[in-house]
Amino acid sequence: MSAAAAAKPILYSYFRSSCSWRVRIALALKGISYDLVPVNLIKDGGQQFSAEFKALNPMQQVPALKIDGITLSQSLAIINYLEETHPNPRLLPQDPKKRAQVRMIADHIASGIQPLQNLSVLKQMGEKKMEWAQNCITSGFQALEQILQHTAGRYCVGDEVSMADLCLVPQVANAERFKVDMGPYPTITRINKALLELEAFKISHPSRQPDTPAELRV
Amino acid sequence: MSAAAAAKPILYSYFRSSCSWRVRIALALKGISYDLVPVNLIKDGGQQFSAEFKALNPMQQVPALKIDGITLSQSLAIINYLEETHPNPRLLPQDPKKRAQVRMIADHIASGIQPLQNLSVLKQMGEKKMEWAQNCITSGFQALEQILQHTAGRYCVGDEVSMADLCLVPQVANAERFKVDMGPYPTITRINKALLELEAFKISHPSRQPDTPAELRV
Numbered sequence: 491m492s493a494a495a496a497a498k499p500i501l502y503s504y505f506r507s508s509c510s511w512r513v514r515i516a517l518a519l520k521g522i523s524y525d526l527v528p529v530n531l532i533k534d535g536g537q538q539f540s541a542e543f544k545a546l547n548p549m550q551q552v553p554a555l556k557i558d559g560i561t562l563s564q565s566l567a568i569i570n571y572l573e574e575t576h577p578n579p580r581l582l583p584q585d586p587k588k589r590a591q592v593r594m595i596a597d598h599i600a601s602g603i604q605p606l607q608n609l610s611v612l613k614q615m616g617e618k619k620m621e622w623a624q625n626c627i628t629s630g631f632q633a634l635e636q637i638l639q640h641t642a643g644r645y646c647v648g649d650e651v652s653m654a655d656l657c658l659v660p661q662v663a664n665a666e667r668f669k670v671d672m673g674p675y676p677t678i679t680r681i682n683k684a685l686l687e688l689e690a691f692k693i694s695h696p697s698r699q700p701d702t703p704a705e706l707r708v
Numbered sequence: 709m710s711a712a713a714a715a716k717p718i719l720y721s722y723f724r725s726s727c728s729w730r731v732r733i734a735l736a737l738k739g740i741s742y743d744l745v746p747v748n749l750i751k752d753g754g755q756q757f758s759a760e761f762k763a764l765n766p767m768q769q770v771p772a773l774k775i776d777g778i779t780l781s782q783s784l785a786i787i788n789y790l791e792e793t794h795p796n797p798r799l800l801p802q803d804p805k806k807r808a809q810v811r812m813i814a815d816h817i818a819s820g821i822q823p824l825q826n827l828s829v830l831k832q833m834g835e836k837k838m839e840w841a842q843n844c845i846t847s848g849f850q851a852l853e854q855i856l857q858h859t860a861g862r863y864c865v866g867d868e869v870s871m872a873d874l875c876l877v878p879q880v881a882n883a884e885r886f887k888v889d890m891g892p893y894p895t896i897t898r899i900n901k902a903l904l905e906l907e908a909f910k911i912s913h914p915s916r917q918p919d920t921p922a923e924l925r926v
Contacts, residue, residue, distance in 0.1 A: 548854035549816060560805050564819065567811035574804045586792045587778050593785035597818070598767060601782065605823040636766035 499524040499557040504531045505699035508660030509565040510553040514694035515656045516569045520576045528701030581653045591641045595654035603630035623668040638677040717742040717775040722749045723917035726878035727783040728771040732912035733874045734787045738794045746919030799871045809859045813872035817879045821848035841886040856895045
């Protein structure tokens, strides 16, 4: 094993970033120990814009993961890499149709909801910020609730935790932060609650990170 | 083989939708014949909002693919399903690190650029529509150009066509439609040109679809 491959992975993360949280859950579920480097998206105009971080990740976004001698960004690309290199416990079902359902739900959140209520978009919305975020999440959750009624067991797809669940919980946290009424989404609410009981979701929670401000700690 | 599995796949597509184009390229590359049902995103206030289409895809978006007895949405979830059920020619490299690079680039476009210049977002931008779209694409392409300088061969990652390329070409077409200056992106431009020479990219092109208006046909 090369020195690079043997080194502990380094996760560049922001406690409140929902995309960072997805990766923290995956690392926790798979029992991969890592060092965390906080990148504060607010402080100093956004530490992700520093020359140092840009050299590491031209996308100037968290999360980024240094692992096995490479640096990866994009949360689902990172999670897929972890899935292929650390297959246990699996985050994709064995059946191709069920795998497709997991990916459809994960992408619905990762491409259809989260990017529209991302910090960089909201910054440009000024006073309409809250309303914009609520609209994006509401229309996304309406579709998601309907889909989950077909696919869900205890979790998003059947009874095993999957990539879809890693996207769901952080997105629900965003919805709560933007004061979205969760009443119309009983399936989303039930699954979110079940997932938050799992240790991997607890220890990766934004309220328990090294960079969580004291007043938000639990 | 069940009747459902034996039926020809049906692709719900809009000629100009960049996400639909991604899937049309995948189907063409893998030699999967399919029936196309056009969904006009503009006409009648948007045919994707019809009750009939909503029942098929609660997300009210194209593309959607009926295949093997299920209906899938989200272009990359569909493409991953096709990759797993029709592995030749492969759209993901064998090496996990190279696969991760492909996914990182695909997700950068599918989550980081396209959703922000999507029709539904632009509708809400009014007069600022053009400027908004240009800004989203420009900042995405700046990062992408840097990344491709490390990963590219003839195509986005090495010399084989991958999922990343299926995302790149439709995104460049969007950039051109929004009059983005492509001067600062020589690597993107070179790869796009090489890909557009391939038959699968040609026959799936927006200018050659059953629902392409006469004045836009080539």
